[in-house]
Amino acid sequence: MTDIRVRVSAVLRQFLADRGVTLLEIDPELAPFLEVAEQVLLGGGKRLRPAFCYWGWRGVGAADGPEIVMAAASLEVLHACALVHDDLMDASELRRGRASAHRDLALRHRARGLPGDSDRFGQSAAILLGDLFLSWADDLLMASGLEPAALLRAWPIYSRMRTELVAGQYLDLSGHPLDLGSDPPARQDDESSAPDGRPSVRIGRIARYKTAGYTVIRPLQLGALLAGAPPELLATYAAFGAPLGEAFQLRDDILDLFGDPAVTGKPAGEDLRNGRPNALLALAARQPDATGLRALVDRPDLPAALDQARAFVVSCGALELAEQRIAACAAEALAALTAATASPAPLDATTFDALSRLAVAATVRTQ
Structure with missing residues (x-):
């Protein structure tokens, strides 16, 4: 790597x-x-x-x-x-x-x-x-x-990836404000998240197209199609990449709130300041007294407000749920990879090891 x-x-x-x-x-x-x-x-x-x-x-x-x-x-x-x-x-x-x-x-x-x-x-x-x-x-x-034939074969996936990226960015930009208890209830298909930490339909869709698709699934499939992969391998890469992409985005959400700017290279708390309903904040917003998150939205420049928001996300259990979901997604991705080693056209040991290490790099990181 x-x-x-x-x-x-x-x-x-x-x-x-x-x-x-x-x-x-x-x-x-x-x-x-x-x-x-x-x-x-x-x-x-x-x-x-x-x-x-x-x-x-x-x-x-x-x-x-x-x-x-x-x-x-x-x-x-x-x-x-x-x-x-x-x-x-x-x-x-x-x-x-x-x-x-x-x-x-x-x-x-x-x-x-x-x-x-x-x-x-x-x-x-x-x-x-x-x-x-x-x-x-x-x-x-x-x-x-x-070879031109290889580029022609892979171009539809490359083209779709670019479209999905822009679509995901637009959905993120136009997303519903984070419900902190003062707004009307979200539509049923837009509830903040499932009890086990899975994101809502809308947040999951944004993460799938803005992050999972162009970070994991489509790059894997692009490389595979350039090499002339069979459909079975493309499906394996999708089964591996979808949960891994979700875990990658959740880790990003955690780092946005809890990351050290000296390490991440970005200011902390930007999603909450912008009222962006990422999966971690949506988890917290479902918990009792979620108005505890309002402080950072109303006073975005006060360090104390960021500390208060962090404390609430920890105390309400949202951070633990998010970490559990990351672990579950990573396990699901690795299970899909392991299953591919027993398929009629198995992944070789070198590729399996490289993709396994990439899965760790994508989900266990500090920046």
């Missing part, structure tokens, strides 16, 4: 160098824009999506090679598009311990004394940067060196 991360980073570095030449040939004034692009793509990240794509390919029995690493790296460029746009929509100030793209671009505009509103400039330029990453992801996949 470490090797794939290093190799993907090397691909991204070379790709950026090539694309940077093109941008600077257009106009040297694009240099700050390019610098922010480099910070986003090369400034860290777990490279989970490329890793899942790579091992999706290897699970078919296909050999290692630079072509699949380059194809897998395209998913990190797609992820960069999502990060830039997500930070802009959430008004997030930080990403990976540095100014988020729109803030960085605004600060550079202000430092150069350029005319116009710097914040508006940063927001507008970040939209363009995200759009550029979306275009570059396609370019990198097409330039991977894989």
Whole structure:
């Protein structure tokens, strides 16, 4: 897994160098824009999506090679598009311990004394940067060196993944406010969560399309289709990826509230400040006296309010339920993987081990 991360980073570095030449040939004034692009793509990240794509390919029995690493790296460029746009929509100030793209671009505009509103400039330029990453992801996949037949075979899944990502982001953006006891009851199919920690229909749908699909399932299936996988393996990857993606998102929800910004690189409590009904907060909102969460919504800048919200999520049992659900999802994912080793076309031991370690990396993490 470490090797794939290093190799993907090397691909991204070379790709950026090539694309940077093109941008600077257009106009040297694009240099700050390019610098922010480099910070986003090369400034860290777990490279989970490329890793899942790579091992999706290897699970078919296909050999290692630079072509699949380059194809897998395209998913990190797609992820960069999502990060830039997500930070802009959430008004997030930080990403990976540095100014988020729109803030960085605004600060550079202000430092150069350029005319116009710097914040508006940063927001507008970040939209363009995200759009550029979306275009570059396609370019990198097409330039991977894989056979045209393989790219054509996998393109429908790649295309669907991009659509699902945007749909999930929109559903998240337009989601119902978190019910903290002062709003009308949610519709029956939108109840906060099941007693065992499973998310509501709506929250589960958002997580499936915004996170699970483009983080685990689709990268696995993309790699598999590039290698010519049979339908049975695609189904195995879906059975493995769906619960793992849910667990990944729940861990994100926990880190959003309880994570150390020095480790996560992001401010704590952003979902609650924005009134975003993620699965963890929805669990807490179902508990008695959920108005205890109101403090952070009403006083988002007070550290004491964040401490109060954390204490409530722990005391009401929501955090424990979320951890139990993560463990159950991880076990379900590994069971699907284990079942595949006994199928007529079993996963080889190397792929099984790699995917098992990726499952741990996705669910047991601090950032």
